[in-house]
Amino acid sequence: MNLDQLRQGIDDVDLQIQRLIERRAELAQQVGRVKKADSNDQPVVFYRPDREALVLREVIDRAQGDLPPKRIARIFREIMSACLALEEPTRIAFLGPEGTFTEAAAQKHFGSAGRPAPQTTIRDVFREVEAGSAHYGVVPVENSTEGVVSHTLDCFINSPLKICGEVEMPIHHNLMAAGAIDVRAITQVFSHQQSLAQCRQWLDANIPQATRTAVTSNAEAARMIAEDMPAGEVWVAIGGDMAAARYDLEFVARRIEDEPDNSTRFLVIGSIEPGPTGDDKTSIIVSLENQPGALYGLLEPFKDRNIDMTRLESRPARMATWAYVFYLDFNGHQQDPEVAALLDDLREQCLELQILGSYPRAVL
Numbered sequence: 001m002n003l004d005q006l007r008q009g010i011d012d013v014d015l016q017i018q019r020l021i022e023r024r025a026e027l028a029q030q031v032g033r034v035k036k037a038d039s040n041d042q043p044v045v046f047y048r049p050d051r052e053a054l055v056l057r058e059v060i061d062r063a064q065g066d067l068p069p070k071r072i073a074r075i076f077r078e079i080m081s082a083c084l085a086l087e088e089p090t091r092i093a094f095l096g097p098e099g100t101f102t103e104a105a106a107q108k109h110f111g112s113a114g115r116p117a118p119q120t121t122i123r124d125v126f127r128e129v130e131a132g133s134a135h136y137g138v139v140p141v142e143n144s145t146e147g148v149v150s151h152t153l154d155c156f157i158n159s160p161l162k163i164c165g166e167v168e169m170p171i172h173h174n175l176m177a178a179g180a181i182d183v184r185a186i187t188q189v190f191s192h193q194q195s196l197a198q199c200r201q202w203l204d205a206n207i208p209q210a211t212r213t214a215v216t217s218n219a220e221a222a223r224m225i226a227e228d229m230p231a232g233e234v235w236v237a238i239g240g241d242m243a244a245a246r247y248d249l250e251f252v253a254r255r256i257e258d259e260p261d262n263s264t265r266f267l268v269i270g271s272i273e274p275g276p277t278g279d280d281k282t283s284i285i286v287s288l289e290n291q292p293g294a295l296y297g298l299l300e301p302f303k304d305r306n307i308d309m310t311r312l313e314s315r316p317a318r319m320a321t322w323a324y325v326f327y328l329d330f331n332g333h334q335q336d337p338e339v340a341a342l343l344d345d346l347r348e349q350c351l352e353l354q355i356l357g358s359y360p361r362a363v364l
C-alpha cells in the first residue's frame with residue numbers, strides 16, 4: 001500500500017475509534033444516571049476506583065501487538081477520565097503548587113479531566129477533602145530513597161478519611177535554570193528538602209560550591225528561579241519535568257538523582273471504600289502496649305495466615321497510653337475472609353486498630 005492508502009486506512013480506523021468512544025461516553029452517562037436513581041438521597045459516588053482498576057487490568061491482560069500494554073492502558077485511563085467527567089466533574093486536591101510531582105501523580109491516577117485544586121500543605125489536602133470542597137486528595141507517603149513522609153501518616157490519626165487508591169511514580173530530578181548558565185558560576189540551589197537529599201551525591205560531586213536551600217516544594221523552587229533571582233546571582237532549582245514546563249526553565253542536567261530507581265508512592269484519600277478487586281492492599285494504624293513481645297504478637301498473625309506485609313513503620317506515640325504506634329500495609333482487602341480473620345487477630349493484640357482503607361494495587 002502507498003502512503004495515501006495507508007492514511008486512508010488510519011482515517012477509517014479513527015472514525016470507528018471515535019464513534020466507539022462516543023458510544024462509551026453515552027453508556028457512562030447512563031451509568032451516572034443509574035447511580036443517581038439508586039442513591040436513595042445519599043451522596044452519589046460516581047468515581048469507582050475498584051471498577052477502574054479492573055478495566056485497566058483487563059486492557060493490560062488482553063494487549064497484543066507492538067504497543068506496550070501500559071501505554072494502551074494510559075489511553076484508556078484518559079478515556080475513563082473523560083467519561084467520569086461527564087458523570088460528575090471531579091475536584092482533586094493535591095499538595096501543590098502546580099508543577100509538583102504530586103500533581104503529576106494526581107494526573108496519572110485520575111487522568112487529565114480531573115479538576116486540580118492545589119493546596120499549600122498536606123494537612124490542607126486532608127481538610128479540603130474532609131470539608132467536601134474536593135472529592136479526593138492526593139498526598140505523598142513514601143520515597144524509595146528518603147523513606148516515609150511522616151506528616152501524611154500523622155494526618156490520618158484523627159481523620160475520618162480513607163485511603164482509596166495508591167499511585168507509584170518514578171521520580172527523575174533535573175537541575176534547571178532560567179537560561180544558559182555556567183555550572184561553575186552557580187551560587188545557590190533550591191528545592192524541596194527531600195529532593196535535595198535525593199541528589200546529595202550529585203550535588204557534592206558537581207556543584208559543591210552552591211549553597212543548598214530547602215523550600216516548600218520543587219515548584220516553588222522553580223518559581224523562585226524564574227521570578228526572584230537577584231542580579232549577580234546564579235540560582236538553579238531541582239525538580240521534575242512538570243516544574244520546568246510550568247516555569248519555562250532550561251535543563252542544566254537531567255536525571256541527577258543518586259538512585260536511578262528513585263520512586264515515590266502517593267495515596268489517594270477520600271470518603272469512599274472501594275470493593276475488592278482480587279489484587280488489593282490494606283493499610284492500618286495500630287497502637288501497642290509497651291510490654292515485651294508486643295511487636296512479636298503483632299507480626300505473628302501475618303505469618304500464621306500467610307499474608308504479606310509490604311510496609312511497617314513506627315511513629316512516635318502522641319498519647320501516653322499509646323506506647324507504640326505502627327503504620328502497616330499488607331496485601332489483600334478487608335472483605336477477603338483471610339484478611340478479615342487477620343484483622344480480628346490483630347484487634348486482640350493491639351490497644352487500638354484503625355483501618356485506613358483497602359484499595360486496588362496501583363495499575364499504571
Ligand SMILES: O=C(O)C(=O)C[C@]1(C(=O)O)C=C[C@@H](O)C=C1
Binds near residue numbers: 028046049055
Ligand atoms: O462503571 C462505572 O461505575 C462508571 O462510572 C464508568 C467508568 C468508566 O468510564 O468505565 C467511569 C467512572 C468510574 O470511576 C468507573 C468507570
